[in-house]
Amino acid sequence: MQFHTIASTGRTATTFLARALDSFEGIAAVHEGHRDGDKDSEPVLPLLNLENRAAYQDRSKVAGIVAEKRGKELVATVCASESVQTLVDVGYYNSVLADALLDHHGGLRLVGVIRNLEGFVRSATAMVGEDPLPVGWPDPNKPLVTRERFIGMGRLKPTRGTKDAEAWDGWSAIMRNIWLWRETNALLLDARRRHPDRVLLLPFERLKDDPEGFLEAILDHFEQPKQGISKALEIAKGYENRKKSGYQIGPLSEWSEAETAFAAEAQAQIGF
Amino acid sequence: MAFEVEELIALVDRALRETSGVDQLSAPVTAQSKMGEPEEWDSLSFISVFTAVAERYEADLADDDAYHFTSIPAMHAFLNEIL
Numbered sequence: 001m002q003f004h005t006i007a008s009t010g011r012t013a014t015t016f017l018a019r020a021l022d023s024f025e026g027i028a029a030v031h032e033g034h035r036d037g038d039k040d041s042e043p044v045l046p047l048l049n050l051e052n053r054a055a056y057q058d059r060s061k062v063a064g065i066v067a068e069k070r071g072k073e074l075v076a077t078v079c080a081s082e083s084v085q086t087l088v089d090v091g092y093y094n095s096v097l098a099d100a101l102l103d104h105h106g107g108l109r110l111v112g113v114i115r116n117l118e119g120f121v122r123s124a125t126a127m128v129g130e131d132p133l134p135v136g137w138p139d140p141n142k143p144l145v146t147r148e149r150f151i152g153m154g155r156l157k158p159t160r161g162t163k164d165a166e167a168w169d170g171w172s173a174i175m176r177n178i179w180l181w182r183e184t185n186a187l188l189l190d191a192r193r194r195h196p197d198r199v200l201l202l203p204f205e206r207l208k209d210d211p212e213g214f215l216e217a218i219l220d221h222f223e224q225p226k227q228g229i230s231k232a233l234e235i236a237k238g239y240e241n242r243k244k245s246g247y248q249i250g251p252l253s254e255w256s257e258a259e260t261a262f263a264a265e266a267q268a269q270i271g272f
Numbered sequence: 273m274a275f276e277v278e279e280l281i282a283l284v285d286r287a288l289r290e291t292s293g294v295d296q297l298s299a300p301v302t303a304q305s306k307m308g309e310p311e312e313w314d315s316l317s318f319i320s321v322f323t324a325v326a327e328r329y330e331a332d333l334a335d336d337d338a339y340h341f342t343s344i345p346a347m348h349a350f351l352n353e354i355l
Contacts, residue, residue: 050338053338053339152335157335157336
């Protein structure tokens with residue numbers, strides 16, 4: 001039995017990747033707990049949302065959350081019930097849980113997908129209307145439906161008492177999402193620093209340029225057979241979460257001076 | 273201000289029934305209940321529970337506190353700590 005994870009900021013084709021991996025014999029790949037892209041079905045793994053922010057803001061909680069919601073016994077039970085040897089959990093929360101997951105599961109390998117800052121922020125920022133994929137921070141004045149509010153409660157936010165927390169209320173949605181991009185990816189970089197052989201970081205842009213190579217790199221890292229990549233990509237094609245409304249903010253060249261400077265600092269820190 | 277868990281159970285029960293529009297939940301709310309048990313306690317009704325508790329106890333809750341509202345034991349312990 002093997003358990004592996006994929007982590008990212010979100011808006012990195014993770015639904016597509018989960019579906020592609022799930023099509024391989026012997027692998028069950030779940031996206032945020034659900035298999036087969038069906039969010040109305042019973043989740044295969046317990047959902048994680050509020051735990052994400054709680055674990056980020058209080059690191060002492062992380063090991064307990066992993067033991068309770070992604071523990072060895074649970075993974076073994078899921079592998080047995082799904083009749084697979086390998087379980088892959090794809091979710092934004094795996095960035096926060098990365099270290100604890102790697103400690104808890106000795107054989108676990110993690111793939112982090114890092115999208116360029118501008119692409120992520122533009123894709124994740126909602127200024128008006130209901131956001132069906134509320135990955136990023138919305139405009140602070142945008143009314144939220146219940147689902148957006150609940151998902152927002154689990155989204156990373158600066159820890160009380162920090163400099164970023166003090167500045168938070170004055171930040172625009174773009175500033176907040178630059179921060180979200182920086183923090184999520186900093187966690188992935190930290191995980192790779194601690195576990196260089198078990199953490200693979202892939203640039204999201206490579207998926208667009210070379211989907212076969214991208215999927216092959218993931219399978220290689222997870223030590224899985226690589227036959228059937230083209231077929232898997234074909235099957236996953238219908239599972240791309242494109243935002244129907246398109247981008248609601250302009251390109252980086254149109255952002256304010258403060259936003260541009262903050263973005264440059266974040267890019268320098270992350271190096272992607 | 274320590275308070276009885278029964279008061280919290282009644283509050284959560286009422287919030288879940290109102291949000292779900294049912295007279296009786298699929299399972300009773302007990303001192304061990306958590307999100308998903310009863311099944312009406314889902315991500316959408318979570319906000320109703322959170323808001324109802326904040327209003328009842330006039331607690332100045334932030335979204336950062338939401339993690340403590342996923343089960344009756346966690347909620348009870350948290351409220352006893354802050355109220």
